[in-house]
Amino acid sequence: MFADLHIHSALSACAxxxxxxxxxxxxxxxxxxxxIAICDHNSCKQQPAIAKAAQDKPIQVVFGVEVTSSEEVHxxxxxxxxxxxxxxxxxxxxxxxxxxxxxxxxxxxxxxDENDEVVDKVSVCxxxxxxxSLKEVIDKANACCGRCVFAHAISKSHxxxxxxxxxxxxxxxxxxxxTDQKHTIELIKTHPRFENTLFFFNSDAHQxxxxxxxxxxITSKQWKDFWGEHT
Numbered sequence: 001m002f003a004d005l006h007i008h009s010a011l012s013a014c015a016x017x018x019x020x021x022x023x024x025x026x027x028x029x030x031x032x033x034x035x036i037a038i039c040d041h042n043s044c045k046q047q048p049a050i051a052k053a054a055q056d057k058p059i060q061v062v063f064g065v066e067v068t069s070s071e072e073v074h075x076x077x078x079x080x081x082x083x084x085x086x087x088x089x090x091x092x093x094x095x096x097x098x099x100x101x102x103x104x105x106x107x108x109x110x111x112x113d114e115n116d117e118v119v120d121k122v123s124v125c126x127x128x129x130x131x132x133s134l135k136e137v138i139d140k141a142n143a144c145c146g147r148c149v150f151a152h153a154i155s156k157s158h159x160x161x162x163x164x165x166x167x168x169x170x171x172x173x174x175x176x177x178x179t180d181q182k183h184t185i186e187l188i189k190t191h192p193r194f195e196n197t198l199f200f201f202n203s204d205a206h207q208x209x210x211x212x213x214x215x216x217x218i219t220s221k222q223w224k225d226f227w228g229e230h231t
Contacts, residue, residue: 001034001223004212005062006076006151006177006202009050011040013107013127015206020116021046021053023208029059032214037064039076042096042126044089045111051082052114066151067092067141069134074151074158076177076200077141080227088144095132101125134160135171142172147226149175149200154183167191174226175200198226 007024008015021038028036036059038050047063054061063085064078079085100123101109109122130137138148150160150167153176160167167173177200178184184199201216218226 001060001218001220002032002212002214003035003200003216003218004028004033004203004205005035005037005039005064005078005149005200006066007036007038007205007211008066009038009040009046010108010110010112011043011046011122011126012206013041013101013103013109013125015040015107016208017108017110018208019206020112021050021114022116024211025050025054025057025059025061027208027211029057031211033059033212035060035062035218036211037062037076037078039064039066040126041066042068042092042128042130043109043122044085044092045120045122047082047085047089049112049114053116065089065092067132067137068129068158069137070129070131071134071163072129072158073134073160073163075134075137075141076149076151077137077146078149079141079144079146081145084145088141088146091140091144092130095130095136096124096126097128097131099125099128101127134168138172147174149173149177151177152204153178153187155179161187167194174198177202198222 111120175198203212
């Protein structure tokens with residue numbers, strides 16, 4: 001199946017305001033994708049509307065969020081079920097920095113309903129690091145039946161390699177996001193234990209035009225292995 005598992009909605013201050021549930025879903029359908037995940041910064045508040053909007057769309061949705069750990073490492077946390085995602089969100093709220101969002105500096109943090117109407121906005125700043133360590137984030141997501149992937153591990157700031165210079169041994173990571181096949185080769189060479197790990201080639205789209213084409217393909221076996229659904 002063709003996938004893009006790292007797309008931002010307008011809940012992320014850095015994304016365009018037209019990154020609404022239906023706009024994202026419809027663009028993904030136009031581009032021929034089979035499965036997507038909308039992963040906003042440090043909040044799952046957009047996920048219920050996405051679930052409703054996707055009900056009449058010919059596309060699968062995985063629920064997700066991009067968490068910034070206290071080390072300022074970005075981690076994509078994925079959940080197959082909305083209830084698990086929102087359970088994780090309850091915990092996530094407790095580790096957010098109690099600092100109001102500066103809309104003029106960061107941008108708006110809009111929550112849309114399934115009809116793309118603005119129904120609320122998040123007042124606390126979601127662009128900052130949380131107080132939870134990398135291990136705490138991953139352990140909590142796993143406890144909520146989630147799976148974790150290092151976001152843009154090599155290519156950008158907030159990638160685990162850029163931030164830490166290495167990948168900790170005690171981290172229960174399920175996948176690694178890269179932007180280039182060369183990064184896959186490089187990571188396996190320096191970290192052989194990831195030879196059988198699923199590497200993700202997502203868009204990290206903040207505007208509709210940047211959502212993946214049919215570029216990143218996941219086999220049925222890879223997908224089942226990622227979720228631990230061994231047959």
